[in-house]
Amino acid sequence: MSRDFAIIWAHLDVLLDGLINTVWLSVASGVLAFFGGGLIATGLVARQRLTRWTTRVLVDSMRCAPFLLFAYVIYYGLPSFGVRLSNWRTGLIALAIYNSAYMGEVFRGVWAELPREAIEAGHAFGFHGLTFFRRIILPPVMEAATPLLGNQAIQIVKDSALLTIIAVPELTHAANSLANTYFIPFLAFLAAVALYWLVCLVIEGAVALALRRAQAKR
Amino acid sequence: MILGLSGPDVLSLLRAVGATLAISLASIAIGCPLGLGVALLRWAKIPGLAPLAAVYVSLVRACPAATLGLLLFFTLPMAGITVDAVTAGIITLALITSAFNAEIWRAALLAFPKDQLEAALAVGMRRGLRFRLIVFPQILRASLPALFNEMTYMVKLTPAVAVLGVVDVTRAAVRIGASTYRPLPPFLAALVIYGVIVFVFVQAQRIAERRLGSHIIGRRV
Numbered sequence: 001m002s003r004d005f006a007i008i009w010a011h012l013d014v015l016l017d018g019l020i021n022t023v024w025l026s027v028a029s030g031v032l033a034f035f036g037g038g039l040i041a042t043g044l045v046a047r048q049r050l051t052r053w054t055t056r057v058l059v060d061s062m063r064c065a066p067f068l069l070f071a072y073v074i075y076y077g078l079p080s081f082g083v084r085l086s087n088w089r090t091g092l093i094a095l096a097i098y099n100s101a102y103m104g105e106v107f108r109g110v111w112a113e114l115p116r117e118a119i120e121a122g123h124a125f126g127f128h129g130l131t132f133f134r135r136i137i138l139p140p141v142m143e144a145a146t147p148l149l150g151n152q153a154i155q156i157v158k159d160s161a162l163l164t165i166i167a168v169p170e171l172t173h174a175a176n177s178l179a180n181t182y183f184i185p186f187l188a189f190l191a192a193v194a195l196y197w198l199v200c201l202v203i204e205g206a207v208a209l210a211l212r213r214a215q216a217k218r
Numbered sequence: 219m220i221l222g223l224s225g226p227d228v229l230s231l232l233r234a235v236g237a238t239l240a241i242s243l244a245s246i247a248i249g250c251p252l253g254l255g256v257a258l259l260r261w262a263k264i265p266g267l268a269p270l271a272a273v274y275v276s277l278v279r280a281c282p283a284a285t286l287g288l289l290l291f292f293t294l295p296m297a298g299i300t301v302d303a304v305t306a307g308i309i310t311l312a313l314i315t316s317a318f319n320a321e322i323w324r325a326a327l328l329a330f331p332k333d334q335l336e337a338a339l340a341v342g343m344r345r346g347l348r349f350r351l352i353v354f355p356q357i358l359r360a361s362l363p364a365l366f367n368e369m370t371y372m373v374k375l376t377p378a379v380a381v382l383g384v385v386d387v388t389r390a391a392v393r394i395g396a397s398t399y400r401p402l403p404p405f406l407a408a409l410v411i412y413g414v415i416v417f418v419f420v421q422a423q424r425i426a427e428r429r430l431g432s433h434i435i436g437r438r439v
Contacts, residue, residue, distance in 0.1 A: 064413040068377035069388045069405065076392075076401035154280065161282030162378055172285045185292030193281050193289060200280035 004184040008191055011178055018174025019195050025170060026157045029095035036096060037103025044108045062101035067159045070098050075166050091163040099156050106152065110144045143214045150207035154200050171195060222403035227394045234390035235411055241304065242373045245311035250365065252312065253319025261327045278317035283378035286310050291382050307379030315372050322364040326357035359430045366423035370416050387411050
């Protein structure tokens with residue numbers, strides 16, 4: 001066991017590279033999914049029935065599909081349309097689009113729960129258009145959505161582990177290659193699990209901090 | 219020809235549906251009571267075990283299914299326990315769903331009215347009886363929607379065990395696509411299959427809620 005530990009220690013850079021890739025992949029796709037989700041939410045509450053229904057069907061079918069299936073659809077499907085992307089970009093796009101649907105649902109749900117009084121008061125004070133959205137709608141939506149977005153961020157980190165199947169060099173992939181090269185599966189995967197745990201604890205801590213800040217502002 | 223798939227392809231997809239259903243149902247059947255056990259350890263504040271249960275939940279909830287699956291699949295044999303890919307997959311998903319279920323049960327336990335417990339104590343009910351007759355029926359009713367939600371998540375998590383070599387619906391679809399060079403028909407078929415499975419779970423939830431009367435509780439809260 002101590003020999004295994006020495007191997008892990010000596011190749012810590014492999015794991016850390018994997019960790020950095022996982023974090024980078026999660027952050028980039030999370031940011032994309034955040035804006036994609038906002039866009040989808042406006043589609044879900046659109047006035048035109050056609051827009052509303054097409055977005056609904058797309059979001060619901062996305063939420064029925066397992067992420068891996070969706071990643072494969074992108075991985076094998078895009079080349080059929082003449083689009084060739086690296087595995088890395090394929091993974092990034094799959095993560096971003098898939099989670100956009102979930103974030104869209106989060107935003108729509110929070111938006112629908114928003115108390116009417118504040119909105120009416122905003123109108124009464126003459127707010128309209130973009131200022132109205134930025135000053136009246138956005139702050140409470142963001143506050144209510146923060147814990148849910150945190151959960152989704154954790155989901156993105158965990159989903160990114162599946163990209164090891166299409167050979168994206170993230171943390172699980174790094175652990176797997178260490179495990180296979182030196183035959184130390186236990187410590188290699190245990191280290192990976194510990195690192196995922198760390199990332200999730202950081203996300204949970206950030207959410208708690210953001211909520212405390214929002215409470216203090218009141 | 220269904221959805222542009224040949225007969226043997228449809229057959230292999232159907233066999234994969236069996237694998238997906240077996241793995242998800244087995245892991246739900248193990249994970250749900252296991253989660254209740256973990257939640258009870260925390261609720262009863264058993265010294266030593268309660269904090270351990272908290273760490274277990276936090277760690278396993280943060281753990282990707284593929285990573286945990288690989289860890290178990292390669293490590294259990296080193297501990298002298300031989301497991302095939304399907305068993306390792308079931309254990310993995312059961313552990314993961316137990317952690318999420320534990321949080322669901324715990325939320326219901328924390329929301330459980332204290333006065334009822336005291337009333338049960340006042341009429342002389344022992345701990346086991348109190349739990350079986352007073353607490354469990356009510357927390358089950360309160361947790362039902364969240365538990366079913368978690369079950370559909372579990373179905374969507376089954377493809378993760380493909381890293382162990384299990385041929386589930388997603389893996390079967392990939393194989394068909396790779397051999398026919400037309401990936402979209404099997405993927406669409408797989409999408410429909412998952413949609414149907416999720417739909418069945420949602421219907422089952424409706425029936426279970428009607429039986430237990432959760433919809434009434436849900437409306438009141």
